[in-house]
Amino acid sequence: MSDSPLASSASSVSSAKGAAPQLVERAAALDAADVLAPLRDLFVLDRPATTYLDGNSLGALPRHVPARLQDVITRQWGELGIRSWTESGWWTAPERIGDRIAPLVGAAPGSVVVGDSTSVNVFKAVVGAVRLAAPAGDAAVPADGTAVPVRDEILVDATTFPTDGYIARSAARLTGHRIVPVDPAAATGPGSLLGSLGPRTAVVLVNHVDFRTGRLHDLPGITAAAHDAGGLVVWDLCHSAGALPVGLDAHGVDLAVGCTYKYLNGGPGAPAFLYVAERHQSRFDSPLPGWNSHADPFAMSPDFAAAEGAVRGRVGTPDILSTLALDAALDVWEGVRIEDVREKSLALTDFFLECVAEYAPPGRVRSLTPAAHAERGSQVALRCAEAPAVMAALIARGVVGDLRRPDVLRFGFTPLYTGFADAERAARVLGEILAEVPAEVPAQAPAETSVEGSAESPAATPRADAGPGANE
Numbered sequence: 245m246s247d248s249p250l251a252s253s254a255s256s257v258s259s260a261k262g263a264a265p266q267l268v269e270r271a272a273a274l275d276a277a278d279v280l281a282p283l284r285d286l287f288v289l290d291r292p293a294t295t296y297l298d299g300n301s302l303g304a305l306p307r308h309v310p311a312r313l314q315d316v317i318t319r320q321w322g323e324l325g326i327r328s329w330t331e332s333g334w335w336t337a338p339e340r341i342g343d344r345i346a347p348l349v350g351a352a353p354g355s356v357v358v359g360d361s362t363s364v365n366v367f368k369a370v371v372g373a374v375r376l377a378a379p380a381g382d383a384a385v386p387a388d389g390t391a392v393p394v395r396d397e398i399l400v401d402a403t404t405f406p407t408d409g410y411i412a413r414s415a416a417r418l419t420g421h422r423i424v425p426v427d428p429a430a431a432t433g434p435g436s437l438l439g440s441l442g443p444r445t446a447v448v449l450v451n452h453v454d455f456r457t458g459r460l461h462d463l464p465g466i467t468a469a470a471h472d473a474g475g476l477v478v479w480d481l482c483h484s485a486g487a488l489p490v491g492l493d494a495h496g497v498d499l500a501v502g503c504t505y506k507y508l509n510g511g512p513g514a515p516a517f518l519y520v521a522e523r524h525q526s527r528f529d530s531p532l533p534g535w536n537s538h539a540d541p542f543a544m545s546p547d548f549a550a551a552e553g554a555v556r557g558r559v560g561t562p563d564i565l566s567t568l569a570l571d572a573a574l575d576v577w578e579g580v581r582i583e584d585v586r587e588k589s590l591a592l593t594d595f596f597l598e599c600v601a602e603y604a605p606p607g608r609v610r611s612l613t614p615a616a617h618a619e620r621g622s623q624v625a626l627r628c629a630e631a632p633a634v635m636a637a638l639i640a641r642g643v644v645g646d647l648r649r650p651d652v653l654r655f656g657f658t659p660l661y662t663g664f665a666d667a668e669r670a671a672r673v674l675g676e677i678l679a680e681v682p683a684e685v686p687a688q689a690p691a692e693t694s695v696e697g698s699a700e701s702p703a704a705t706p707r708a709d710a711g712p713g714a715n716e
């Protein structure tokens with residue numbers, strides 16, 4: 245792998261065929277003024293050969309992680325062996341590392357724990373939330389005999405990453421609730437999240453940023469509205485943790501989950517995290533109470549007594565190698581302000597859209613990502629009729645984004661290591677490829693954001709993912 249400093253990458257871009265000089269110069273100026281630019285050297289990036297825009301699927305490797313893992317394996321495991329559970333702090337790693345993630349998502353110490361996959365944590369959070377809400381079937385019957393509707397509905401983001409939907413449906417079957425699919429982006433009306441809240445709402449499960457379109461949902465507004473209706477909210481932060489300020493405590497979120505292998509760079513299959521608001525912790529009743537969630541695990545008691553705090557969200561023995569790789573990866577956040585990350589993320593995605601408008605032949609791609617900053621996460625999704633061939637060609641030329649079938653090109657922008665010259669190069673290579681790949685059908689779908697101009701709400705896209713193909 246070769247890494248080169250920003251300056252040499254900018255000069256290689258400026259001499260590139262077909263580059264628009266004003267964009268190359270702007271990219272160089274923006275990179276030079278970027279307060280986060282020095283962090284890029286903390287990562288292994290195959291530059292200039294590769295422009296890595298897939299940190300919204302798998303974050304890049306921080307340089308120091310291999311040596312730290314080597315120590316965990318050879319010294320902590322090899323030499324200390326079983327003693328490392330105490331002497332190397334293995335036993336308390338899930339809550340200690342949770343406390344390192346907490347400030348990045350606006351959570352108090354003691355409210356975040358790492359472990360298991362996001363999917364498993366969605367299960368814990370949804371069932372836990374249902375148990376915190378008024379139990380289904382427990383209708384209060386007032387003196388006049390009028391039945392009060394029970395809280396028997398789980399509202400689920402209809403555009404959710406599939407695993408959340410599958411797990412919510414299973415949780416609903418187990419708890420006797422019904423699933424109500426809702427559109428979290430629609431302001432009001434039938435089918436909208438806000439319009440579906442009511443006295444039957446027990447729990448709302450929403451993705452903070454839509455994995456496909458990059459749309460950022462209104463966490464403060466949805467949380468407040470769900471509470472006004474008497475329900476609880478579970479947020480999936482996979483695409484926002486480490487990409488933008490979340491403010492879990494400030495906005496009164498009940499429970500949240502997220503993965504650590506995207507913007508937190510914890511590595512493939514790194515453990516996920518679970519947030520339980522302080523005010524709910526004493527009543528949080530995990531559906532997966534394992535011995536690691538017990539108040540005194542080594543009592544090995546047949547009776548379960550839940551630990552205090554976020555620790556009760558643990559289940560069984562943590563995956564120490566992955567957990568400590570994540571621990572090491574989090575070092576790159578030392579002194580980094582998430583507000584600076586957000587500012588750069590928006591500037592990067594704005595600039596990329598501007599470059600795409602300059603380089604892409606008219607009408608070949610349309611942005612599904614909202615133009616409004618308040619509605620945008622840290623990725624750009626472009627609808628393109630020839631997306632599978634185009635993404636394969638992009639990857640072959642060193643621009644690594646991903647494809648979401650059938651027709652979405654996704655580009656993730658990770659402010660810790662993505663620069664403005666990367667955005668310019670990616671858009672330029674995309675333009676070259678689009679000029680070579682013949683158009684299948686005119687891409688003129690309405691109600692999307694044209695990269696050439698105005699912003700409108702993107703339509704929900706059909707989902708047909710079945711398994712990984714070329715960078716899926």
Ligand SMILES: Cc1ncc(COP(=O)(O)O)c(C=O)c1O
Pocket residue numbers: 361362363364405407408451455480482483503516
């Ligand atoms: C929003 C969201 N939730 C959940 C997941 C996946 O969960 P898991 O870590 O269990 O694979 C992803 C991505 O894989 C995701 O984007």
Ligand SMILES: Nc1c(O)cccc1C(=O)C[C@H](N)C(=O)O
Pocket residue numbers: 300301302405455456482513712716
């Ligand atoms: N977790 C993934 C994996 O193990 C393989 C490939 C992709 C992923 C992803 O994270 C996909 C991602 N959540 C998405 O937004 O599409």
